[in-house]
Amino acid sequence: MPLTPVLSSYWDDPESWTLETYERHGGYEGLRRAFDMPKDDVIALVKDAGLRGRGGAGFPTGMKWSFIPQVGDKKGGDKPHYLVVNADESEPGTCKDMPLLLATPQVLLEGIIIAAYAIRAHRAYIYVRGEVVPVLRRIQAAVADAYAAGYLGTDIMGSGFDLDVVVHAGAGAYICGEETALLDSLEGRRGQPRLRPPFPAVAGLYACPTVVNNVESIASVPAILRNGVDWFRSMGSEKSPGFTLYSLSGHVTTPGQYEAPLGITLRELLEYAGGVRAGHSLKFWTPGGSSTPIFTEEHLDVPLDYEGVAAAGSMLGTKALQIFDDTTCVVRAVRRWTEFYAHESCGKCTPCREGTYWLVQIYERLETGRGTEADLDTLLDIADSILGKSFCALGDGAVSPITSSLKYFRDEYLEHIGAPCPFDPHRATLMAGELTS
Known part of the structure; x- marks a missing residue:
């Protein structure tokens, strides 16, 4: 299965993060098309494309947007609506959102404007993990550039739509990757999960209707608007369409981000990555970060989409493929x-x-x-x-x-029962009693 560079198509550009580079590669064309459509049609388009959340759960993005109450709805349609982007990438092994934000922050901003327009939100927040200072600075600069170019602020591109974007640095708590804990943190409280219901779509940030999406989910939207539903569905599987970023790390020859259609296998990805490091064999691996049940060599041909991984007994999660070879305990x-x-x-x-x-x-x-x-x-x-x-x-x-x-x-x-770790290089000496510590 061939790779499908979309989000990563020009990461190797000398200045991929600039607004000028983004516009040269078709940036903000999707936004122009969105502004020519009724808001509900934008939601319907994302629904029809079948885009699923790239943050781990895989919930349909368009469906999530459609849960936001409309004006006149007794459940909060008259309250302000908010869009929150979860950039608190904390899962061990997960390293896709930060490279994306460093390389092409403008694609996230275009996706934010489209999403905010669709759900009728006039304020959006990007919640970034506080330790990643270079990423934080890159996003802040991108937001400033977007304001200067008229893509943010009042009457964006003459559409009559207003949007302000706030970049917020978290304090480095893994729990704040959970969307309701993130909202509590954003409100200035200790980040802890909320009892649900009510769900964020009804009572989220400041008890108002809120959509919380992952960075990659929002960043995938402009390409769908630009190229259409059929193009997006030409990749991936029927229930898990489209492209996504797979993060290969650990005992692999060439670790990194590999953008491919959903449904590719680890065996195929390892071919692109040069295989497990020389002289060693695969022992076990994670399909979606450390919070997903591990797989072994027998799972090399499991389709890496939401249904395929679940059927094999794990979860696709964040698609963080941590590779461990035969030297690992x-x-x-x-x-x-x-x-x-x-x-x-x-x-x-x-x-x-x-x-x-x-x-x-x-x-x-x-x-x-x-x-x-x-x-x-x-x-x-x-x-x-x-x-x-x-x-x-x-x-x-x-x-x-x-x-x-x-x-x-x-x-x-x-x-390990009653004996030193079998992978400890001092095991033989320890068992012989020559070392005591």
């Missing part, structure tokens, strides 16, 4: 992920707050050879107490690599 890798989730748990709900803490304690024992076989059953018991019972998806994400690694690598867990 699965127990150590999952322990590191578990420590991350325990650290990032907001503590609002008991299953996640307490469960992730105890998972870390068990993994510490297992990796240092002090665990027991009963610990493996305890891991699964705790995972069961978290899965589906925590306030948001962080808890589910924390247990996904645990249950899946035990499913595929239970023997490796057993090798």
Whole structure:
């Protein structure tokens, strides 16, 4: 399956981030077409294209937009509408939105204007992870350029439509990638998930109707307006149409972003990336970041779309393909992920707050050879107490690599019982008693 560079088509341009470069590559043509259409027709077009959210859940973007109450609707149609772009890319292994924002920030802004026009919003927020200062500066400069060129502000391009965009830097909490925690953070409160309903489409930012979309979701909209529904649907599968960015990292010869149709396989992507690093073989991999159940070599030909990955027992998520070769200790890798989730748990709900803490304690024992076989059953018991019972998806994400690694690598867990890690280079010496620490 060939690659389909759309978002990344001119990332190699010496100044790809400038407004001039963006306009030279057809920038803001999609916006002009949107302004020639009724607002509801823009929503219908995105619906017909079948664009699904690129932030992890895969919810249809056009459908999400259509949930916004209209004027006169008792559920909030007379309140201001807001568009919020989730650029708080925090999932371990996920690295697609930040390169996109560095390389072509104007495509996000054009998508924001189209989306805001469609949902009748006159203020949009870009919530960026605070640590990525170069990205933050790049977006702020792009917003300033768009204002100067008349693409933001009042009466945009003579359409009569007004829009202001605010760039907001978060404080670096993983939980703020969850849309309602992001909204609380944006309002100046501690980032914690909200109870739903009401959903953001009815009572989101400042209790007003709000759409929250991922960077890549919004950035994909201008190309659809510019090229049409049939063009977009010519790529990908029937239920998961279009192109997307796959992030390959880890033990791969050429890591990076590979823009391809949904439904491509890891085997095909590895061919583009030069395969697993020389002299080693694939052991396990994540299809959508650390919060998705891991896959093994037997899953190399699973279609990487929402339905294909789900049918194989995992989730496409953010399409962060972390590749681990035969030198990797699965127990150590999952322990590191578990420590991350325990650290990032907001503590609002008991299953996640307490469960992730105890998972870390068990993994510490297992990796240092002090665990027991009963610990493996305890891991699964705790995972069961978290899965589906925590306030948001962080808890589910924390247990996904645990249950899946035990499913595929239970023997490796057993090798850790009463012995040093089998992947520790000092294992033989430790077992001989020549080292005590």
